[in-house]
Amino acid sequence: MFYPVILAGGSGERFWPLSRKSKPKQFLTLESGGRSLIQVTADRLSQLSGGMDQLMVVTANDQRSNVLEHLPDLPLENLLVEPVARDTAAAILYGALTIARDDPDAVMGVFPADHRVDNPEAFSEVISRAIAHAQAHDDLITIGMTPVYPATGYGYIELGPEVGPGVHRVARFTEKPDADTARAFLATGHFLWNSGMFIWRVQSILHAFETLVPELYGPMAEAAKVRGGLRGAYPQLPKISVDYAIMERAQNVVVIPAAFGWDDLGDWNALERLLKGDGSNVTVGRTVSLDTGGAIMYTTGGDDLIATIGLEDVVVVRAGDVTLVVRKDRTQDIKQVVQQLKKSPELERFA
Structure with missing residues (x-):
């Protein structure tokens, strides 16, 4: 068995x-x-x-x-x-x-x-x-x-x-x-x-x-x-x-x-491997971009919008009550932000 x-x-x-x-x-x-x-x-x-x-x-x-x-x-x-x-x-x-x-x-x-x-x-x-x-x-x-x-x-x-x-x-x-x-x-x-x-x-x-x-x-x-x-x-x-x-x-x-x-879908960069199409950016949800390349943009809310201008190689995520903006080469450091949130009584609810 x-x-x-x-x-x-x-x-x-x-x-x-x-x-x-x-x-x-x-x-x-x-x-x-x-x-x-x-x-x-x-x-x-x-x-x-x-x-x-x-x-x-x-x-x-x-x-x-x-x-x-x-x-x-x-x-x-x-x-x-x-x-x-x-x-x-x-x-x-x-x-x-x-x-x-x-x-x-x-x-x-x-x-x-x-x-x-x-x-x-x-x-x-x-x-x-x-x-x-x-x-x-x-x-x-x-x-x-x-x-x-x-x-x-x-x-x-x-x-x-x-x-x-x-x-x-x-x-x-x-x-x-x-x-x-x-x-x-x-x-x-x-x-x-x-x-x-x-x-x-x-x-x-x-x-x-x-x-x-x-x-x-x-x-x-x-x-x-x-x-x-x-x-x-x-x-x-x-x-x-x-x-x-x-x-x-x-x-x-x-x-x-x-x-x-x-x-292993380790961090946000995995979405680029998962969803990359013919465009220069990977987008999920409502997004508008100007002079933006190599970006990953993700929003969960149907009424939310992400707009970017003049950005390169970034991840922008809007999920619930939190917005994340991070360079793609620093996504491994997101864990450090979460650890900081967990240590703060005022911010722990965002973790």
């Missing part, structure tokens, strides 16, 4: 002000079709698992109602709620322990809730191949995306020797590089983007946690013996990502290269 686990606890702060604390990025609808990012992700994965019964979602305590609104067919017992955020390692272990309790021979997949896939058929083929490899081997499998430009916002995976058809050992992981390093990586043809998608037998990942992160595995495994006990263990858990805790330290990590039109 294949159990996909969707990680839906993120805050999506770099998509502020459209993404807010009350409605993070995974619950937004950014394309035509009317389906939110988490709904489209669930659609893709439920086809692989044979329905919603094997699909699980890990989310934050204050996002429980959003998940149920967007995924009304998700069984309640498949919604795993974290009382406090402890990064991806704890979230993934929560899912693995829950799956192992009912199906210790299962294959588990881990998928962010807010990524975009252009070619669902190619996606399904890659994930099916990864499932087959996991059933036959003890490897921890990550999906590496063939890079199409020298991105500095993604981590990179260096390909090692091939150990099976289309499966390579991971030579090393590299965190977000600078532009020169990213260009050098692409020139070699031996590097992939780290997608944050994983496949493994549930026993394989549990063994990795027990061996490499006993300070996380111990209290969670003990708490898992009691139904509902995992939630109680959370406040004392260490905060660490699965990349640092497991993937960069384990010896049995492999990568499957893939190309199915992937984008």
Whole structure:
């Protein structure tokens, strides 16, 4: 049995002000079709698992109602709620322990809730191949995306020797590089983007946690013996990502290269990749521009208007009661603004 686990606890702060604390990025609808990012992700994965019964979602305590609104067919017992955020390692272990309790021979997949896939058929083929490899081997499998430009916002995976058809050992992981390093990586043809998608037998990942992160595995495994006990263990858990805790330290990590039109929609610049047409600007909603080029303009209100004059390479967003104006090369800094808002009693409601 294949159990996909969707990680839906993120805050999506770099998509502020459209993404807010009350409605993070995974619950937004950014394309035509009317389906939110988490709904489209669930659609893709439920086809692989044979329905919603094997699909699980890990989310934050204050996002429980959003998940149920967007995924009304998700069984309640498949919604795993974290009382406090402890990064991806704890979230993934929560899912693995829950799956192992009912199906210790299962294959588990881990998928962010807010990524975009252009070619669902190619996606399904890659994930099916990864499932087959996991059933036959003890490897921890990550999906590496063939890079199409020298991105500095993604981590990179260096390909090692091939150990099976289309499966390579991971030579090393590299965190977000600078532009020169990213260009050098692409020139070699031996590097992939780290997608944050994983496949493994549930026993394989549990063994990795027990061996490499006993300070996380111990209290969670003990708490898992009691139904509902995992939630109680959370406040004392260490905060660490699965990349640092497991993937960069384990010896049995492999990568499957893939190309199915992937984008992690990390910040407002993603709209340019998503919606760029023949014009010089990307616009959503009512906009008027004069001598403006390379701009991304987005307004949610039907009665709101964005007007720009003499601007280049900027993002202008009007969402509710907030207007954002930022240079396109500074969108990664939007998180800092949101953090400032959260610290201010007078401004916290805008976060």
